[in-house]
Amino acid sequence: MADADGMNTGAVALGDDALLATAPSLRLDGRVAWVTGASRGLGRSLACALAGAGAEVVVSARDGDALRGLAEEIRVGGGTAHAMPGSVSSEADVERAVSTIGDRLGRLDVLVNNAGISPAFTRSEKVPVGQWREILDVNLTGAFLCAGHAAELLGEDAGGAIVNVSSIHSVSAHERLAAYGASKAGLESLTRTLAIEWAPRGIRVNAVSPGYIETEMSSGLREHEHWSQTLLDRIPMRRFGRTQEIAPAVLFLASDAASYLTGATLFVDGGWTAR
Numbered sequence: 001m002a003d004a005d006g007m008n009t010g011a012v013a014l015g016d017d018a019l020l021a022t023a024p025s026l027r028l029d030g031r032v033a034w035v036t037g038a039s040r041g042l043g044r045s046l047a048c049a050l051a052g053a054g055a056e057v058v059v060s061a062r063d064g065d066a067l068r069g070l071a072e073e074i075r076v077g078g079g080t081a082h083a084m085p086g087s088v089s090s091e092a093d094v095e096r097a098v099s100t101i102g103d104r105l106g107r108l109d110v111l112v113n114n115a116g117i118s119p120a121f122t123r124s125e126k127v128p129v130g131q132w133r134e135i136l137d138v139n140l141t142g143a144f145l146c147a148g149h150a151a152e153l154l155g156e157d158a159g160g161a162i163v164n165v166s167s168i169h170s171v172s173a174h175e176r177l178a179a180y181g182a183s184k185a186g187l188e189s190l191t192r193t194l195a196i197e198w199a200p201r202g203i204r205v206n207a208v209s210p211g212y213i214e215t216e217m218s219s220g221l222r223e224h225e226h227w228s229q230t231l232l233d234r235i236p237m238r239r240f241g242r243t244q245e246i247a248p249a250v251l252f253l254a255s256d257a258a259s260y261l262t263g264a265t266l267f268v269d270g271g272w273t274a275r
């Protein structure tokens, strides 16, 4: 839109149907989305949000009963979902999941690497190496395996999107969370490397880094008098987040609305990393 001097003001003309018609959509109708770690917590919420946006959802984790219950709930709610039990740290399970998706559904458009664990809140010198390895195995190697095996299916058709669920502790260190922080820093590095490697294949790779969210994983700290207050004092918004507050960021990165976005991390953390 030009002003009286013919300068471009950058304003959108009201009623400009051509522009309004190209407003990007967060809908995922006709797409297949695979969410790992979907038996509870954030993954469960993300699976429901993706199904609500029209995607056919594949949910995986180790607890098959919880997955089947979730798939049924999504179906009752009018969506489409399939339970595929397995561990992200088992390459055989990951391979089986990807080949089943390919054989049965014929496509994969979105992978959400959400499965994660944080079993230790321990000073670094006291963390047994077995526990260190287990955390890296699930949080980092699990995402590497799922992305690697899914890449071929994701690269077919018009290309796909990977959203890795990271954490504020990828960039903001926290005492007693050495392995967890290292795994998430690694996951964000992997996000950027895959983004540049797979851009020519039409696969976008991004991450969402939540702050403290109300799930089972964070319950030990949230319910602890000292640590709960310490965390709340650090969060500018002075509250913990809810799972539904992470889903919109994941939906955005998974959708065509983010078509020119790859290798990025969105922090959804009540302001934690703004400090």
Ligand SMILES: NC(=O)c1ccc[n+]([C@@H]2O[C@H](COP(=O)([O-])OP(=O)(O)OC[C@H]3O[C@@H](n4cnc5c(N)ncnc54)[C@H](OP(=O)(O)O)[C@@H]3O)[C@@H](O)[C@H]2O)c1
Pocket (backbone or CB within 6 Å): 036, 037, 038, 039, 040, 041, 042, 043, 060, 061, 062, 063, 064, 086, 087, 088, 089, 114, 115, 116, 117, 118, 138, 165, 166, 167, 168, 209, 210, 211, 212, 213, 214, 215, 216, 217, 218
């Ligand atoms: N809650 C937070 O404050 C917070 C903050 C930042 C980031 N995150 C990240 O968000 C993600 C989800 O965490 P959450 O808070 O929802 O935790 P959660 O409630 O403990 O759920 C973790 C999920 O991961 C699954 N999982 C664990 N190990 C697995 C494996 N080997 N293979 C497949 N699935 C596995 C669990 O299912 P099964 O036990 O059935 O396998 C469960 O569905 C994690 O990556 C976490 O690091 C959480």
